[in-house]
Amino acid sequence: MHGETRLPRNAKEGILFLLIVSIISVNTIAPVIVGLERGFSKEVYLDTLKILPFMWVIVVLLVRLVAGPVVRTVLPRLVGQTDGFNARVLLNILLNVTVLSILLSIIGTWVGTKHISLEPIRNFLHIWPRNFGVAFWIELLVAQPIARFAMKSIHARQDRRTKSMDV
Template identity: 70%
Template sequence: MHKEDRLPQSPKEGIIFALIISIISVNTIAPIIMGMELGFSKENYLETLKVIPIMWVIVMILVRFVAGPLVGKVLPKFAGKTDGFNARILLNTLLNVTVLSILLTIIGTWVGTKQISLEPFQNFFHSWFRNFGVAFWIELLIAQPIARFVMKKLHSKEASRTKAVNL
């Protein structure tokens, strides 16, 4: 999958890809989960907006230092050598969302309530299944496809430029 034009092929593209996914994810998943938890209202949405920058930083740290390395080790154990791009992306998304939703069900509650408590552990399974479902479908249907589309367009432009220079 290294030369797949729908995926980043350099560190700079990796940062762009991660920014697209994380910004979309944090700005959609957090408000939906908060709305489901506290009710959908303008006041709850505005409260969510106050937490989003903090959550975005936490998500980026968790992706880089926890989910990424963990999924990188587990993915090869489940992905077959003949699995196609879509199968690998689906498995990668499933594993990343699983790890992140487990951690963020706990950490997100602490950040949202501005206190460390046992509450996220007491309500873990109810909250985690809901959070996982919201995050998985947002990632699968919105964030990941948009990021891959941007990568494909970026690589297409680069190929056009290279072709024009070589003519």
């Protein structure tokens, strides 16, 4: 995927990509899941806003320390040399969302209730599929496309700058 304009090309762009995806994801996925759990109301949304900074830090740490390494190990075993960009991106999203939704279905409940209990583990088979579905579609249709568009825009601007310096 070297040279792909829709993906980060260096560490700085990688951080920007992660920030865009994580901020969009936390600000959309968490309120939808909490709304589905407790009902959609202004009070529920305002309560959710209070935990979002903590959830954002947790999500970034889980992406960097758990999901990223797992996906980097599993992904090469599942993709073929002839698989295109969209197939690789879809599989990457599927694997990341699977790992994160499993962990966050438990950890997110603990953070949201401010109480560590066995409840999210007991209810895991009930809550995880819903959480996975919400997260997968938001990642696939909103967060990832916006982050890839940002990368493409940055690279187009860099290319224009490089071409104007060559002239």
